[in-house]
Structures are given as C-alpha cells and as structure tokens.
Amino acid sequence: MTFFLGLGIAGIVLLALSLIFGGVLEGMLDGLFDGLLSLPVIAGFISMLGFGGAIVLSTTGAGPLVATVAGVAAGLVAGWLTWKFSKALMRDQTSSTPRGGDLVGTSGTVVTAIPADGYGEVMLRLAGQPVKYAAKCPTPVVRGTEIWVEAELSTTSVAVRPVER
Known part of the structure; x- marks a missing residue:
C-alpha cells in the first residue's frame, strides 16, 4: 500500500x-x-x-x-x-490582440488642440476601450473636433485629419 x-x-x-x-x-x-x-x-x-x-x-x-x-x-x-x-x-483561441495599426480608419475626438507644427492628443477607441494617442495633423485642429485616423506614426502617435460634414 x-x-x-x-x-x-x-x-x-x-x-x-x-x-x-x-x-x-x-x-x-x-x-x-x-x-x-x-x-x-x-x-x-x-x-x-x-x-x-x-x-x-x-x-x-x-x-x-x-x-x-x-x-x-x-x-x-x-x-x-x-x-x-x-x-x-x-x-481555445481568443480574438487577436488589438494593435495600433487597427486604429487606421477609425474616428475619435481631439482632447488637446493639435497645432500645425506639433502634436496634440486625441481620444480613440481600441477594442472598445478609450485610449489617448498623440496626434499630428497638417492643419491646426481645436479641442472637441471629430477626427479621422489616417496613419499610425508610432506605437503612441497617429496622423489624423478633421472629419468634414
């Protein structure tokens, strides 16, 4: 035993x-x-x-x-x-982990005004979660403007343009 x-x-x-x-x-x-x-x-x-x-x-x-x-x-x-x-x-597979490249083509809102020659901040949604990114735009964009993400510049910054309605 x-x-x-x-x-x-x-x-x-x-x-x-x-x-x-x-x-x-x-x-x-x-x-x-x-x-x-x-x-x-x-x-x-x-x-x-x-x-x-x-x-x-x-x-x-x-x-x-x-x-x-x-x-x-x-x-x-x-x-x-x-x-x-x-x-x-x-x-058992889960959905893929979201990446910054997934942000291209999404919309968000300017949190900190974006000057023409520098960076501001935008609030975007990544996998349903609000995330702040540094944002650059060729034209100045004021706070509260809806933007469209055109490209990912780095893991923490994106290129955006204002949404025209």
Missing part, C-alpha cells in the same frame, strides 16, 4: 512541477513529451495508478497484482482525459 501511495504522491509532485516549470522541463527534453506523452498526462497516469491501486488494495482482499491492474486502468483513463482536456484548451 505504501508503494501505491508513494506513486500517487509522486504523480502529484510531477504535476505541480509540470505546472510551475513545464516550459523549462519540456524545453530541456526537447519535444520528447509532446501531445500524448506530455508531463501533465504522465503525472495524471502515475497519480491515478498509485491512488487507484491503493484504493483497490485497501478496500478489497485482492493482492498487489489486481491492484496494479486496476491502477493502470485508472491511470490510462486519467491520462487520456488529461490529454483530451489539454488539447481542448490548446485549441
């Missing part, structure tokens, strides 16, 4: 290590543990082999061989479920 409990605990320790140092451990082993043989799958298998064997050994009169077979079966199920769950998580 002690052997099975030791396996179960070793599997949990391996799972914790794979969660904390997973990238490092798998990087050191250079693709050896990809997909079906990933560290979380192996950890799930070892844990369930140990704990399943310990449960069978302590609750039935069966010997170590039957407990090992039951533990391996439970470990295979746990490993397979871990593999399927991790595949589902890896397929």
